[in-house]
Amino acid sequence: MNLLNNLKNIVFVLLAFTIPVSVAFTNVLLVVFLIVWLLEGDFIRKIHVFKSNKWLWSVLVLTIMYFLGLMYGHNHNDANYVLQRVSLLLMFIVFTTAEIRQKSYHYALTLFLFTNLISATVSILINNEIIEPISSYIPIISSENSISAFLKYNYHNILLSFSSLLSFMLFHLSKNKYSFLYLLAIPIFCLSIFSEAGRAGQLTINVFMFFYAIYFLRSKIKYSISIFFFLILVNYSSYNNSTVFKYRVDQLNHVVQNNGEKKNPKAKEKDIRYLFLNESLSLIKERPFFGHGSGSFSSILISNTNSSYDFEKHKTPHNNFLYVFFELGIFGFLIFLSIFYYQIKSILKNSNMKIHSIILPLFYLFLMLFDSYLFIFTITVMYMFMYKIFSEIDLKFKKRLLQ
16 A cells, blocks of 8 residues: 555656646556556545535536536537546546645645746747757657647646746745745746747736735735836837737737727638637527537537638637536536635635635636636646645645755
């Protein structure tokens, strides 16, 4: 049993390395973690932990509702896509009921930040044409990730944004002489975030660092002033020096100010998020209580619009709240929201990170306004992994980070 426990902790720590680097290796580690969890037994304790966490009941009910959603409606073309991703949520149960050592949490945070720092550095070198894309040196890495080191740019961007927030949080909460090292990593993360595509990462770091600045106005005015100055400097310099960031900002401003019209005058359709928002809201009104059924979104959108968008690529409305409401109706939507409601209550009650602990669920909720991140493997695994750490880590543990 001690061997299994050691293996479980090793696998947990290794996830901190694979999540920012490889979907395939992360999948392998999740399977190993699940097998070890099953072999170690101790199911009476695990059932007790499950029963005491209301949000786990919500996860289970939401998963069941997606399977029941196959029994009504006439369009389930994307059922496999949806059910595969919903089934991943059951790993919440495995993570939550698994016992992990405190030192493993600290090692995992250190490795996660270090790996993302390497990823950001490599990405900066690639985009400045100092080195070739990693796929040129390591063929097993997809050439699709050529501008962002290891993962797709929009996932890479989000991981770096969260790493920036995590670094600032640990700088503030850690009580050791090396805590300033966390701050040194943030400019490197930001240089990668704002010189590449991926608006979600750019938005999240701006929004949450701004909230931090407001939060510290009364207690640590120097923090607030420094954060405001840093955000102004990063956004101003990025807009004037990064063609990618400038294009993204100008394009977004144009879409917002022109009722969804694209900046390109040759574009025949409105911005995809604007189009999907309007069409989704209209179709939700037709079946508000139980929705259109699991895996129905893309086929119904195709039959109700003349859109030329590729629905093999765009299977969701780029908004997780709309997506759940569309397919499961108001009942599924409320269960979906209850997961995060109970998670926030639980993490505030049990975590010694105080108010900083809810940055994680709020970060994830904010992300889901812009895409269906509940169904994106890398981001969902990152969230489950970090939620386990945030809810149980003891920052006063004698083997703290960098000490």
